[in-house]
Amino acid sequence: MSRDNIFALRHDKVGQFRFDDEVAQVFPDMISRSVPGYASILSVIEQLAARYVTAGSNVYDLGCSLGAATFLMRQQAPRDAVIHAVDNSAAMMTRLQQRLSEEPAEQRCPVQLHQCDIRDLPMQNASLIVLNFTLQFIPEQDRSQLLKACYQAMQPGAALVLSEKVCYQDPAQQHHLTELHLDFKRACGYSEMEISQKRTSLENTLIPESIETHCGRLRDVGFASAFPWFQCFNFVSMLALKPDE
Numbered sequence: 001m002s003r004d005n006i007f008a009l010r011h012d013k014v015g016q017f018r019f020d021d022e023v024a025q026v027f028p029d030m031i032s033r034s035v036p037g038y039a040s041i042l043s044v045i046e047q048l049a050a051r052y053v054t055a056g057s058n059v060y061d062l063g064c065s066l067g068a069a070t071f072l073m074r075q076q077a078p079r080d081a082v083i084h085a086v087d088n089s090a091a092m093m094t095r096l097q098q099r100l101s102e103e104p105a106e107q108r109c110p111v112q113l114h115q116c117d118i119r120d121l122p123m124q125n126a127s128l129i130v131l132n133f134t135l136q137f138i139p140e141q142d143r144s145q146l147l148k149a150c151y152q153a154m155q156p157g158a159a160l161v162l163s164e165k166v167c168y169q170d171p172a173q174q175h176h177l178t179e180l181h182l183d184f185k186r187a188c189g190y191s192e193m194e195i196s197q198k199r200t201s202l203e204n205t206l207i208p209e210s211i212e213t214h215c216g217r218l219r220d221v222g223f224a225s226a227f228p229w230f231q232c233f234n235f236v237s238m239l240a241l242k243p244d245e
């Protein structure tokens with residue numbers, strides 16, 4: 001796995017963070033050293049696939065990057081389900097296509113790749129939808145509409161996983177959880193300069209919201225039940241369930 005040292009050298013001007021070729025090349029290393037609990041969340045997404053993915057249904061991995069969740073859900077999905085892996089980054093999709101073509105021709109369900117904006121994707125007959133650290137990159141004013149489209153595409157009894165970097169209104173709580181996250185990055189080998197340049201680059205691009213805002217919005221779009229199931233510092237994963245009919 002290539003090591004992320006994108007922000008290791010001083011940049012004269014730190015540009016806006018993009019999921020370009022440079023990032024795609026080091027992405028598995030970058031995300032596992034930046035998001036505490038990432039591996040645990042992925043492993044539970046696999047477990048959720050075993051529970052929720054139904055025969056003949058669609059599964060959506062929205063903002064799939066290199067397909068970490070897609071590959072794990074594929075281990076559990078029935079053969080006649082279809083996983084739709086969706087991302088608007090050409091660099092990510094080219095690599096994911098390559099990774100899929102290297103998979104042994106085994107008895108697994110098909111994976112369809114869609115290089116497009118997740119706001120434009122028609123969805124239907126979904127048993128499981130995953131947004132693993134993706135909604136935070138969608139403009140706030142578009143988040144409700146996207147989640148509503150997810151809700152409308154879901155079968156009764158289906159599940160949506162929403163993992164996000166979150167923020168807190170209480171300044172002390174915000175401060176302490178941010179510091180603990182920075183300690184995690186330091187312990188994973190990032191220097192102060194890397195941390196600070198990446199923070200500048202993510203400003204106005206990754207827009208965190210509170211757990212209450214996320215769960216409230218999920219309820220507003222129709223999910224009867226929406227709650228956090230995992231948290232490590234300021235990184236949270238939530239589950240939203242559509243009731244059985």
Ligand SMILES: C[S@@+](CC[C@H](N)C(=O)[O-])C[C@H]1O[C@@H](n2cnc3c(N)ncnc32)[C@H](O)[C@@H]1O
Nearest residue numbers: 019063064065068087088089117118132133137
């Ligand atoms: C933090 S990464 C997601 C990580 C991935 N879900 C995983 O579990 O490894 C966010 C991804 O969302 C994609 N993305 C951001 N905005 C998007 C949009 N409007 N439409 C499609 N993909 C988008 C980015 O290209 C990036 O690959």
Ligand SMILES: O=C(O)C(=O)C[C@]1(C(=O)O)C=C[C@@H](O)C=C1
Nearest residue numbers: 030031034035133165198202206
């Ligand atoms: O908040 C940070 O410092 C991060 O690096 C987080 C984060 C994310 O949550 O998606 C941002 C960009 C990269 O995709 C990997 C991790």
